[in-house]
Amino acid sequence: MLNFLASYGGTILIGLLVLTVVVLIVLGMFRGRKKDHSSCGGNCGQCASCGICHKK
Numbered sequence: 001m002l003n004f005l006a007s008y009g010g011t012i013l014i015g016l017l018v019l020t021v022v023v024l025i026v027l028g029m030f031r032g033r034k035k036d037h038s039s040c041g042g043n044c045g046q047c048a049s050c051g052i053c054h055k056k
Contacts, residue, residue, distance in 0.1 A: 005012075
């Protein structure tokens with residue numbers, strides 16, 4: 001077991017780091033959606049979905 005960790009410890013550490021970053025990004029997206037934040041730039045003149053995005 002100790003040989004396994006010595007051989008693959010760096011790979012496991014990098015994998016856990018990447019997984020943590022992905023989870024934080026997904027959580028941030030869910031929190032933003034919950035607060036009604038979007039990636040809309042506000043330029044409705046160039047957007048085909050402005051009627052869906054900005055309902056009056």
